[in-house]
Amino acid sequence: MHRKKHRPLPLLGGLLLGAALLAAPAQAHADDPPAPAPAAAPSAPVITPNPQSEHVRPDHVVVTPQVDVVTGDATDPAALALAKSALKAAGADAVDVTAKPSPGRLAVYVGGPGEHNAASADALKALGVQGTGGLAAEGYVLAAGRAGGDGPGRIVLSGADATGTYYAAQSLRQVLPHRGRPGGAVQGLAVRDWPATGLRGVIEGFYGTPWSAAARLDQMDFYGAHKMNTYVYSPKNDPYLRDKWRDPYPADQLAVIKQLVDRATANHVDFTYALSPGLSVCYSSDTDLKALTDKFQTLWDIGVRQFAVPLDDISYTTWNCDADKARWGTGGGAAGAAQAYLLNRVNQQFIATHPGARPLQMVPTEYYDTTDSAYKTAIRTQLDGNVVVEWTGVGVVAPTMTVAQAKAAKAVFGHPILTWDNYPVNDYTTSRLLLGPFTGREQGLPEQLAGITANPMIQPYASKLALATVADFTWNDSGYDARESWLHAVHEMAGGSPAVEKALRAFADVNYSSAIDSTEAPDLSAVMAGYWAGKAPAAALGDALAALRDAPAVLRAKLPDTGFATDASPWLDAATGWAKADLAALRMVEEAKAGHGAAAWALERQLPSLVAAAKAPVYVDMNGNKVPVVVGPGVLDGFVAKAQTAYRAALGLPPAPTGQTSMGVYSGNTPDRMVDGDDSSYFWSSAAPSVGDWVGVDLGKSEPVSSVALHMSKSSSPNDYIHAGTLEYSADGTAWHQLSAFSAAPDVTADAPAGTTARYVRARVTASQDYWVVVREFTVTTADRPAVTGAPAPAAGSGLAAAADGSPATFYRGATAPAAGDALTVAYPAARTVHTVTVLANAGSADVQVRVDGAWRTVGALDGAFTRLDVGSVSADAVRLAWTAGSAAPGVAEVIAN
Structure with missing residues (x-):
């Protein structure tokens, strides 16, 4: 039976349970509850990442008190340890490694042909399951069932290589039940699985507060559990990667890295050491080449086998030594030639002379597009063909990545492409947690690439929700559903508690949007939309808001991964604050509907302090800057604004002005902030505007207008304003009339001619510019005020x-x-x-x-x-x-x- 698209998500005690448990056998302890009878059409157990092929068999196996494990001479130790631990967690009293299983015991075969376990091939043949022949690297076969008079049955974990066997054990961990006694029955199945792309993992390459050593160790375990095989060590705060790249590590710091390398290796994760010499390297210098390869050698000696030389975020218009300029001249083509020269020497004199070294990786200085240039031509034609080039897609934070773009990147760089995907990284939007799924990446993309690495958030534990979905996509993009993957990640992190899962989903929902997905709080937004449309009762919205209000306390007290609550602390506080404000706003609307004017007015008077409390939590960065955090932008604050509009209507007041724009929104700085009467809040565009882009105000109805005032830019970005534009007004949003043109000034005012009537007023961009746009306040004064x-x-x-x-x-x-x-x-x-x-x-x-x-x-x-x-x-x-x-x-x- 093939896996269905939408899967149930059972979880118990952190281990995924087979969907059908059959009748308990005689070996079960008397105090175990009886297992339910098998379903007529059993579902496939849930395995993540989603396997390429999974079939349910009509039989089942039983976890006996004693389980025999049959291994080969070279069975992967990590796979064996994981399989034994999963069997004990499934209720086995003893797990014995033996050459031949005993009758009456569950037999588990661990290891593929490359691990000299011929017995596993025989066991698969007995079950009628195809072996590992033809599987890609790191592929595996997992089979469970009975053959003839097997009794309790047999389970086979056979990898195309040692890593494949380890991944089979990771899948077994999810299939077996989690119980304190033997006797659990597991649905028979046959899984044949392999990764969609070779390199799958994470690059720690963000700017900002670095991860702790403990967090990095924890990440290695997470990557192994999710079949990710790559971790790129590139923290910007490690001076020995950049400023001191020539210097050897002090012994104590090298020991910390070795501990991380060892943990990565134990989880079948390749630790990639990324040295960034570009700020000071002399490309033609033998001395610098030796310094670089000597540094690599110190890492090789502690177990590193994958190396990278990032040359991003540097200038290639200025040489670091006169010798380079004399040798190559100037310009992008010269820089590309110099970089290729150095990297080829590293590739030939270090990588090629170290058996077992993985292909060298590099990050080009032009890493974010597919437009040809003199620089890319030099890389394409002069860099050794087996060097892997990293690329961020079309844009530094690419909203989408397509197969066509990947093909274009391969063509323009002329090398295998490894994506440096800047999601869920948040160093450019530190007010946000980005907890939504990996999306916007076209099916078929992985097969065009050497691999995919995701740049995570500054918050390591909070990054896991998004990274779990990255793991799912990179393993099996054809079976990937972003929403389903995300829901499963939430379910898994909750650790088996429905209350924790409900709380985590509510909190993650209001931290869902990002540069790759503009969807804001999909769950809560749907309930709010139903409420305003009269299709959902106030009680339903009240329940959803109460769940969000209470979620932070639940997560802090009960979430198994305690690091998540620490990472998310200010955002948890903000979520509680906004939920309280929204609950008060909801009650205000309902009291007004009921004609309880005094009660509604009392609630309206509470809103400013509640909103202020919701806006108060801050993230403190590594430099001590206090950044107000944002959750549910446009949804949580938008509900308060919409409730106040409804309350105004109930009072008989005209609608409040609303902010509008044709531009994208940066980091939750939505256009409503330019009409909120608060000069310290602002709308902020997500990019420089194009000619014709605009910001404006909708008065809600046509009114006599007397004057307009537009206040742009802010102290930390004084050039972020419309540098050339025109103020216009319209009664219908179609026919526009000019009030005045303006240029080179962030503060613009204009008086309207007598008799001017308008519903819409806007400032339209009339010339191209490089700066983004900030609008603190956009005020339209009407002439009919009392x-x-x-x-x-x-x-x-x-x-x-x-x-x-x-x-x-x-x-x-x-x-x-x-x-x-x-x-x-x-x-x-x-x-x-x-x-x-x-x-x-x-x-x-x-x-x-x-x-x-x-x-x-x-x-x-x-x-x-x-x-x-x-x-x-x-x-x-x-x-x-x-x-x-x-x-x-x-x-x-x-x-x-x-």
Whole structure:
């Protein structure tokens, strides 16, 4: 039976369980629960990465109290150790290595033909399962079943090589049950599996806080468990890789690296040592060549067999020595020739003279496109053909990678291509955790490549969710489903606890988007969309938000991988904060719907502090910089904004302006931030704009416009603004009219001609530029605002206009208690039909009056923080709050007549 596309994800105690457990045999202990009867059509057990071929057999095997393991003369020790540990975790009391299995015992054969285990080939033949012939390197066969009078049955782990046998053991670990007693029955199966590409793994190549030694050791175990075979050691903070590349490691530091090499080797991971001499190397120097190869020799002596020379992030327009300039001249072609000369000497004098060394790898200075150049021509024509070239795709962080692009890269570089895939790395967006799946890579890509290595996040343990999906794609791209792989990674990391899995999924969901996938919080967004569309009840959204609110506490207390919670700590705090803010916003909307005006207003008043708390958590980088973290950008903060819009509508206020743009968004700095009244927040584009790109404001309806103010750039990026553009307005979003042109200034203002009416206002780019765009605030002042006058005078930082500016978030606050005769008057440009007067306040005592035909009528009095008075149906041109002399200093958020 072939594996189905969508698989169940059973997990118990960290080991994946066969989908069908058959009736317990006589050897089972009396206190074991009986195994369920077999299903009519049993499913294939879940193995990750998804095997190339997996068939369910009609038989089964039983984990007996004593299990016999048959090995060859050269059976891989790591595979044997892993198989024994998995069998004991499955309930076996004893696991014995023997030349011949005993009757009545489960027999397990470990080792393929290359490990001199002829018995495994015979066992496969007895089961009617094809052997390892024709399998690619690191491929394997895993079979479980019965042959004739086998009794408990037999399991065979046979690799095309030792690593293949180790991977068969990793699959066995997932197939066997996890239980404290023998007697577990496992569905018979036949797996024939092999990797889609040769090199699969991780390159520690980010800028920022380096991983600890303990985290690196933990990563080696993770890579082995997920059939990744490559780790590239290239941390930017190791001075002996870059600034001190010529110097030998001190003995204690070399010992730390040796420990890592040994752990990698134990997990069948090739440790790749990447030395980066480009900042100071003299390519033509024999002395520098010797320094480089001597350095490699010290690493060879501790077990390293894979070497790389990255020449990225350097200038090739400036030579490090006069001899290079004299020999090669100037320009990209000269640089390529010089690099090829040095690398060829390393390849011929070190790699070729060390039997067992893997092919040399290099990172070109032009590593991010497929456009031919003099530099690439030199690499293509002069670099030894067996040197592997690393490439990031089309772009430093390539949103997609296609088969055609990979073919183009092979052609333009003329060498085998190993991708340096900059996902899930977050050194360029340190405010974010990137926990979504590996996506945007076309099926068929791996077979075009020498391999795929992923650059991980600064946070090693949090990187595992995304890296698990990288492992799945690189092993079997044809059977890869990004969402299914991601769900399985969440399931696996949860360690068998449904509560932890629910919490981890909720948290990872709001950290899902990235440069390769713009999907924001797919689970939560769907519930929110259903709520706003009236298809999901408030209770469903409340449950989802409560789950997110509570998830951090669950993860900190119960997630088996404790490093994840440490890595994610500020993001966990932010998730809790935003969930609390969204829950309050949800209750506000529901209270307003129910007509509970005072309760809704009380919740609205809580939102600013809740939002501030959600924005407060920071990530502290290695330089001590405090970076505010971002979770669920546009979703969690967007829900608060949408709830406030709904609340405004319930109050009868006009819609709040919304920010819009044609540009991409960088690191969660969404366009709503340029209309939030906070000059410290901003919209930030994800790239330099093209001519015709724009940022703008939607007023929600056509209104008379009096002026526009656009404030761009920020202190840390003063050139990030539209350097040449035009301010335009439109009533329908189609026909646009110019207000003014501008250039070379980050702050732009314009007055609109009398009678201007618009719904949309935008700033459009009119000339190309290299800088990105930051907009702190984009303010459109409308001409039909009411005039607010009166006393007492406003306190510092407040203004009378705030009492009728259409925003419940802004307050007029009196500087003193009111004196006799003091009043606050809101006068409208023209008389309007008024049915109710609503006053949102936080202090003060007053009579509420409306002016009808020039005369004031008292219609009631303020009644606490929320007052709504029915005035019938009158034509009034003003509302007045006549203060009670000596009462508390007034505070008014909004006076609304409608």
